[in-house]
Amino acid sequence: MGEPRLDLPQGTLDVLILKVLALEPLHGWAVSERLQQISGDAIQVGQGSLYPALHRLERRGWLKARWRTTENNRRAKYYELTRAGRRQLEAETEGWRRLAAVVGQVLDLA
């Protein structure tokens, strides 16, 4: 955990969750682990924000939740991306890239 933690800007968590789940269906704990791994420990999502975000995405129809048995034979709620969720991910990725490019461009003016 050498690198300093990042505070996620509003709304970024949603798109990150969608991205992680685009690879495979996961339960909540695995989502937070995966995020932490991929970001090299820079992103650590508090569970107080992870689960509300998962439920919000489910309510919007972008995620579908299903209770399944884990490899350790335990019951867990797995989330998977719906078709609408995939479209949303594409749209948000595109939006994020443009925003990042524009912000970067402005900041690089020195």
Added chain:
Amino acid sequence: MNALLADLLYRLRALVRRQSVEDELDEELRFHLEREVEKHLSAGLSWDEAWRRARHALGGLDQAKEKCRDVRGTRWIEELFRSLGHALRTLSRSPGFASVSVLTLAIGIGASTAVFSLVDGILLKPFGYPEPERLVVVSQSVNVDGQVFEGIPVSAAHFREWKNRAGSLEGIALMRSSVRYITGTDGDPHRVFQVTVTPGFFEMLGVRPTLGRTFLESEAEEGHDRVLILSNGFWREYFQSDPDVVSSHRSGPKRRRFPVGRPPW
């Protein structure tokens, strides 16, 4: 699936199957906590330390649950029910106040309904005849030395004069309502309402009988058979809606009466 529909179904489930949604939330967060503890344990931490860290990461189980409930979008309706429940409990604790409130509401609603029914029947609903605004009631009053007597019965001679000379009226007919007693098929006396009218009454109102015909001028002459038109209710109750009753001959104890038709009411 349509996003709006998905949202609706999600909220509906959260409302209708509230307990199982709550149980699922509890199980989901508990599972997370356990996995977190396992992770710390396998990293070599003590049991106590592992639990402490896992709880800390979850940021308070109840707070996390509250936030999840917030995103369900059913809070307002749940709070509405909670408030209703609270109101009912408060009212049941003070029955006196409750009965006064209920009574006040009942009287208020009852009074408005009554007034509305009256206004609706008299002012808003049109009279059930074509061009009801052209219908007028003419009655006779007599002035004897400054004392006015209202509603004096109209004599046949007066009626004839009115009919011939009242140029502003297109038609004129006399009517008198009364109550009669008839003997039913069960042998018991039945009270019936009767209106005696002059020929031309139905034509003046602009209505036609649904069966048979209206009265003829000749039928008003002295010595002619008494004829009548049955109301729908009377026809149904006493003649079982028999269409052949029109023009059939019935004898009464005094005078013979022939039904000749039935008005549309």
